Amino acid sequence: MNEIVAIQLPQLLLALLFIIMAQVTSMIWHLGLNRDITIGALRTVSQLFLMGYALTFIFRAESLPLTVGIFVVMVVSAVFIVKGRVRERDVPYLLPTFLTMVTSYFLTALFVSYAIVGVTPWWEPRYFIPTAGMVIGNSMSALAISIERLFSQMRQQRELIEMKLSLGADFREASSEIFRSAVKAGMIPSINAMMGVGLVFLPGMMSGQILAGTDPLIAIRYQIVVMFMLVGSTALSSIIVMLVIRRRCFGSGEELLLSQR
Amino acid sequence: MEMIDLSFSYPGAARPVFSRLDLSISEGDLILVQGASGCGKSTLLRLACRLNAPSSGTIRFRGTDVTMIPPAELRTRICLVAQIPQMMDASVAGNLLLPFSFSANRSKKEPTRARLQEMLREFYLQDLTLEQSALKLSTGQKQRLALMRAILQEPDLLLLDEPTSALDKESASMIFSILERLNSQDGKTILLVTHSDYTPAGPKVRGFEFRNGNLLFQS
Structure with missing residues (x-):
């Protein structure tokens, strides 16, 4: 090379x-x-x-606290970027979003660097931080789309939700279609990326590795892991965050808390 | 149902919509609450089925505090028909059977098509087919369909929010005659709010006027 x-x-x-x-x-x-x-x-x-x-x-x-500290700073930054894109005041959603992001991204990055790539120690910063960075960056966009869609649809379809609640639906039943469409909206870019990768575009990480002299056959293996990781982590974090946020849109009497704008 | 010492304010509002309000509804009553727009009539109904939470006070249903009853179960027994009827993008039958898809109604038997046809006639909707789209109906037809959908669940208390506000005189009188029949023949308990000057007939009809946050008994 x-x-x-x-x-x-x-x-x-x-x-x-x-x-x-x-x-x-x-x-x-x-x-x-x-x-x-x-x-x-x-x-x-x-x-x-x-x-x-x-x-x-x-x-x-090569310090564990420093690596984890950087990871937390990256997640906090991502939460603030999500906050910038989602303008919602009625429902507090930042803390559950942060906690879910930290947990799910940490587990994903840990699984990839330790179990798939086989790095020792598992927190080896050269692997752990770029892996976490890709997961956070990709999933952050998905979450912003999903959360924004959930809130806007809940407000737009407020009367329809309340009609279902009035007829005996619980909050899950009353918002199931909106919930599904919001999660799907966030996941579609990651799935589309899997469809187009290698044909329509060469992803940044793989291109970077090839430019840095890595054998393309090694680079594609990393890329395959990354693509799968992004879809999985996006699905996991989206579902958990959205389940928590949806519950927060309703009060203790399962009344919709979001007012119409 | 008993509403005891009930107060409600919107968050950040300077004045409460109403405060220390009491209302008792017995089985078979048809309670009519009239008053100007924005006086709190609709809020009263929303509190009764917990679509809003009161600022203070208690609502009891058959002796039990409503906060102790699971919300979905409560709303199958106290059913609200909103002022603007909402329909799903589905057929007339699909809309009428919607409540039976919810888990709180799982133990209830879904009405047969013959029963639905019969009810369409009772609600002056005999021109409709069960297969046609509910979204394309007139407001008056949707209003009657929404009422029929609520009745199909056999609630203990029916809450009706201005059911004739968007209707012409003919459609409005159809709704009123349905309500009188439901109350006097079938013994349905109804809490109806309206700003029209309609006066229903029946032995258990009681009228109130909502004025300055107070319910004033009229007849």
């Missing part, structure tokens, strides 16, 4: 042309995205550089 070609600073700056291209497009077509593109580009550079230095430090330190 060839040695990896490191990207030097001048070449990195050359990549800014892509950002300029996006800025020009936004200006010509009055998309109003210039500010967001600038902030996004600055955040990409600063966050990734920060993460790069942090990872270098963490990989060298």
Whole structure:
């Protein structure tokens, strides 16, 4: 295999042309995205550089508390991103979402790094953190879609839910269709990704490994594990979070707490 | 049913919708509650079947505090028909049999098609077929269908929220004649709120007016 070609600073700056291209497009077509593109580009550079230095430090330190600490920080950040996308004030959902995310992602990352990849110790940061990162990133988007869909549909279909409750449905029966459609909406991107992988696109992790000189036949095995892991962890975390949040949408008398907007 | 010392306020509202309200409903009663829009009539019904929780006070049903009865079971016995009738995207039969798909109604026997046809006639809906879509019906037809759906569960108390508010005079009089028949012939207990000036006939009819958060006995 060839040695990896490191990207030097001048070449990195050359990549800014892509950002300029996006800025020009936004200006010509009055998309109003210039500010967001600038902030996004600055955040990409600063966050990734920060993460790069942090990872270098963490990989060298090889400390269990540090690895778990970084994992928790990643989940907390993900919860706040979900909060930003879901504007809901009536039902407190952040704590159950956080607890479910921590538990399910931890178990998934542990299973992959320890049982499938076979790393010892199980928390070896070089494996555990990127694995957890992929799980968190993918599942966070799914959760944001599902939670947002659940709340908006519950509000939109408030009268229909109350009609079912009035006829003797319990809260699960009254909201079963909305629940199913919300969970499905969150899971569809992961399932579609399984359909398109290798044909329509090469995933980032696999491309990264190949660019770094890994044999493509090894890279695809990692990618297969990752794809399965993402679907499984998304399903697990979505179902648990949604079950908890759905219950919180109803009071002790199984009355719907969400008011219409 | 007994409502004792009942108060209700919306969260953050300066004034309660009503406070320290008492109402007693006996078997076979037809209680009519009238009053201006927004005076709290609908809230009273929602509290009775626990679609809202009172700020304070107690509601007893057959001597038991309603909070001690599982909510789904309570709502098969105290059944609310909302002001705007809600239908599923299903046939007339599918909508009428909906309650029987819920676990709280599992022990009840599903009505036969012949019984449904017979009831359609009793509710002046003989022109409908059981197979046609319920979503395409007029508001008056949906209102009668919603009432029929509630009756099919054989609740002990029927709560009706402005059942004629969106109807023309003819459809409204159909609903009222159905209600009078249900009460006087079948002995159904009904709590009806309306802002129309309808006065039902029957030996166990009692009328109240909701004014300034108080229920004033009229007749």
